[in-house]
Amino acid sequence: MAAHRKPKYFPFGGQAARTAATLALASAATATVFQGTGHAAPRPAPAQVRAQVDRLYEEAEVATEKYNGAKEQVGRARAALDRLRDEAARRTERLNRSRDALGAIATAQYRAGALDPTLQLAFTSDPDDYLERASLAEKVGNRQAATITAVRRELGAVHRLRAQAGDQLRDLQAREADLRRQKSAVRGKLNAARELLAQLSAEDRARYEAAVATGGHDTGAGSGAGTGGADGVAGAAGRAVQDLGLDGPVTAGTGRAAEAISFARAQLGKPYVWGATGPGSYDCSGLTQAAWRAAGVTLPRTTYTQINAGRRVSRSELAPGDLVFFYSGVSHVGLYIGDGRMIHAPRPGAPIRVAPIDQMPFAGATRIG
DSSP states (O other), rough: OGGOOOOOSSOTTTTEEEEHHHHHHHHHHHHHHHHHOOOOOOOOOOOHHHHHHHHHHHHHHHHHHHHHHHHHHHHHHHHHHHHHHHHHHHHHHHHHHHHHHHHHHHHHHHHHHHHHHHHHTTTOOOOHHHHHHHHHHHHHHHHHHHHHHHHHHHHHHHHHHHHHHHHHHHHHHHHHHHHHHHHHHHHHHHHHHHHHHHTOOOOHHHHHHHHHHHTTTOSSSSOOHHHHHHHHHHHHHHHHHHTTTTOOOOOOOSSSHHHHHHHHHHHTTOOOOOOOBBSOOOHHHHHHHHHHHHOOOOSSHHHHHHHTHHHHHHHHOOOOTTTETTTTTTEEEEEEEETTEEHHHHHHHHSSEEGGGGGSSSSEEEEEE
């Protein structure tokens, strides 16, 4: 049977077969490359990326202030719950003492085998002695009735406190869930900004990050700054002063405002970290809160509440120490230092610095104290 099978046909053999296979693989690879190129999304222009990143950072700051508010509410809810639990524990302790007192009275009466008052009179030869005993028994009865009343009162209070604690616990859990949502929103915005920046070339990304760090504007031109001549005399320290915006006058202010400004100046160069309140890093409202705390004034935590913490003033009335707010949603705040400038914590990647208040859309100002 094997002799009658039709022989298999090989069109190429040896070197010819290897050549054909190589050509086929090359054709497939070429087709894949052209197909991928035809469907690849065009790289966005650097200006588009920078605009989108700026928008995401602004949205992240809005989410950060919401996170700060949620965190503050969680703290208050947790403190309220702790107070309720402590009060319930104290009431429970008093309740147990009253119960123990009732138990002692009942035990004593059982052991004494107390007789009915009329029988006690029949067996008592001295009426005066009976009356004295009767008066004592009445006093004991009154104390027992008062103890029972106290037990009932404490029991009701404990039940109410435990119910309130249960409500407060549910409120705390809801606020903690909101805190997690706000935290996730901030991280989502920041991650999206980082992914967009990754689409820039290394040169464009470095230029953008340098502009953000110094508070300047990316013009698209390379820095190309040399270090010789007059720049060599000023040195790196001089450039650092300019980078933090300290090359202009800073009005000292007076009284507590001066103390707040002095504190803020000492934080220059420290990093922005969302949700941070110091001492190593701050977000915008964390910095202003810490500055005024150093001056002996307690401010609320968020931009939304700080703007209502003092007397509103117009832009033309600004004085050193005033809080200046930006954007329509009042999502950013700085500490005014005079000459149209402020100290503020700008955003991730940008250290605490001095900047003109014209840099962002002005929303209002508040004078503290």
